[in-house]
Amino acid sequence: MSVALFDLGQRLRAATLARPVPRSRFAPVLPAINPVAVMVSGSGDRLLVRAADASRVTTASGQDGLSALAELGVSVGPDLRTLVVPDRDTLSRLLEVALTTGATSAHAGVAAGVGWWAERADHPGTGAVLDVTSACTARWVLGVPPIHEREPAVWRQWLGIGDRGPRGLLEVAAIVSAGSTLPGLEAVAEDDRLSWDAFIARVADPKSRWDWRRRDSRREAALGLASRCDAAELYESLRLGDPLVATRESFGGTVVSGTLTALPSRTVVEVTLDQLACRLREQTAVEGFSGYPRDLPPALASAPLVRGRVTATRVTTDERLVVTIGDAILRSVRTGQRITLRPRSIDAYQQRSGRQELHRRYAARRSWLSGGSPPTPRRREVPLDVVIAAAE
Amino acid sequence: MGDDASGPSGVSTTGDREVPTPADVQVPAALAEYADRLLLSTGFHADDALLIAGGMLDPPTELKQLAIALRAGWELTEEQT
Numbered sequence: 471m472s473v474a475l476f477d478l479g480q481r482l483r484a485a486t487l488a489r490p491v492p493r494s495r496f497a498p499v500l501p502a503i504n505p506v507a508v509m510v511s512g513s514g515d516r517l518l519v520r521a522a523d524a525s526r527v528t529t530a531s532g533q534d535g536l537s538a539l540a541e542l543g544v545s546v547g548p549d550l551r552t553l554v555v556p557d558r559d560t561l562s563r564l565l566e567v568a569l570t571t572g573a574t575s576a577h578a579g580v581a582a583g584v585g586w587w588a589e590r591a592d593h594p595g596t597g598a599v600l601d602v603t604s605a606c607t608a609r610w611v612l613g614v615p616p617i618h619e620r621e622p623a624v625w626r627q628w629l630g631i632g633d634r635g636p637r638g639l640l641e642v643a644a645i646v647s648a649g650s651t652l653p654g655l656e657a658v659a660e661d662d663r664l665s666w667d668a669f670i671a672r673v674a675d676p677k678s679r680w681d682w683r684r685r686d687s688r689r690e691a692a693l694g695l696a697s698r699c700d701a702a703e704l705y706e707s708l709r710l711g712d713p714l715v716a717t718r719e720s721f722g723g724t725v726v727s728g729t730l731t732a733l734p735s736r737t738v739v740e741v742t743l744d745q746l747a748c749r750l751r752e753q754t755a756v757e758g759f760s761g762y763p764r765d766l767p768p769a770l771a772s773a774p775l776v777r778g779r780v781t782a783t784r785v786t787t788d789e790r791l792v793v794t795i796g797d798a799i800l801r802s803v804r805t806g807q808r809i810t811l812r813p814r815s816i817d818a819y820q821q822r823s824g825r826q827e828l829h830r831r832y833a834a835r836r837s838w839l840s841g842g843s844p845p846t847p848r849r850r851e852v853p854l855d856v857v858i859a860a861a862e
Numbered sequence: 863m864g865d866d867a868s869g870p871s872g873v874s875t876t877g878d879r880e881v882p883t884p885a886d887v888q889v890p891a892a893l894a895e896y897a898d899r900l901l902l903s904t905g906f907h908a909d910d911a912l913l914i915a916g917g918m919l920d921p922p923t924e925l926k927q928l929a930i931a932l933r934a935g936w937e938l939t940e941e942q943t
Contacts, residue, residue, distance in 0.1 A: 472927065473931075474900055475928055475931035475932050475935070476931045476934055476935040478897055478900060478911060478931075478932060479915045479931065479932040479933060479936040479937075480936070480938065481896075481897075481935075482889065482893070482897070482908075482911060482912050482915050482932075483935070485889060485890055486887045486912070613890060614892060615892055615893055615895070615896035616896075618892065714938060717934065717938055718938075721931055721934065745927075
């Protein structure tokens with residue numbers, strides 16, 4: 471409720487000013503690389519694909535829809551390009567067209583590229599696909615109800631973009647990615663590059679029988695899931711390093727602020743929070759920085775004052791929430807100090823080495839994922855806490 | 863689509879433009895309807911929320927948190943413009 475009210479304050483301000491107001495200080499997306507914007511309308515023989523890059527607009531229809539991208543030089547080559555789409559639905563429809571394109575078709579390479587874009591689009595923060603609606607929603611708030619912000623046309627209108635076609639999409643993409651990029655997103659750009667290089671090597675390998683259209687093997691599916699989960703966790707963590715996002719999240723309790731009220735031992739601190747809303751559950755790894763949510767530094771940019779785990783929470787008789795942090799590593803802290811706690815920052819490089827380890831383990835002969843028979847599913851009682859944690 | 867009553871423009875700010883105050887502004891219909899639903903249990907309406915956010919109306923003490931959240935959103939925007 472508080473986050474919705476915070477947003478309402480921003481929406482009313484946007485309506486008063488008659489222009490978008492910022493939800494984040496940093497650009498929440500990577501700058502597009504040699505972008506190609508695509509819009510899809512109709513279906514079957516009436517399918518219409520319109521595409522544009524910096525210099526040209528192309529159109530194609532029906533089964534030949536992908537030729538609009540081919541004319542713009544989209545191919546499976548060394549150059550990674552950013553696909554700009556108005557929304558996720560457009561990418562799904564483009565993927566449908568790609569999946570029906572034969573392996574011997576003149577547009578097989580374009581289709582493979584679309585397949586790779588669709589896979590990377592599942593990784594929040596990717597620079598491979600720029601979903602204009604999601605990016606705008608992450609960057610600004612409009613003076614409209616939230617449901618209207620799902621419409622690309624509303625963003626175009628509020629951003630003053632007159633072109634309703636793919637050229638207009640490129641304009642929005644340039645505006646939404648302008649300015650300083652969210653610190654840490656460069657790690658996702660590296661993952662995009664690694665993924666693209668691996669993809670084109672696989673597609674171009676004449677000895678390989680691999681087909682991007684085929685369902686993932688169990689091992690590929692498991693690694694793909696790990697990769698997607700890592701990306702989602704990383705992006706969420708990086709976003710908290712944006713002062714405006716951190717301020718908003720403080721109204722939902724993901725980020726909490728208060729005063730350091732006790733230092734019972736060298737590894738335990740107590741923080742009395744300003745408000746009762748707190749989503750930092752026991753055993754959550756946290757880090758604390760001096761100041762308010764708006765003062766939080768970008769993830770991993772500087773050493774925190776406190777690093778540890780939430781070991782207990784309690785409400786005092788005067789209705790204040792006290793969070794106890796145990797196993798703490800402390801750096802020049804004192805009681806009375808203003809401190810803001812956030813979930814511990816995710817390290818993209820640790821994630822990457824973790825995935826490499828998974829890759830190694832899943833490839834081992836003893837792993838059922840790599841060839842053995844799958845274990846028999848067994849049903850048993852699951853503790854409520856585990857169910858809640860899984861749902862979260 | 864959207865709310866035709868609003869007068870959207872580009873994201874760049876115009877320093878010399880006179881900034882309207884909450885009292886001067888009528889909340890666009892679609893946003894007002896959304897705000898009314900959000901505030902249903904509080905007894906307030908969109909116009910009240912606008913005045914509260916802009917610091918021109920104080921809610922009763924039991925709704926202090928409502929004012930804090932609305933003003934934080936409103937003021938955060940002001941800090942950035």
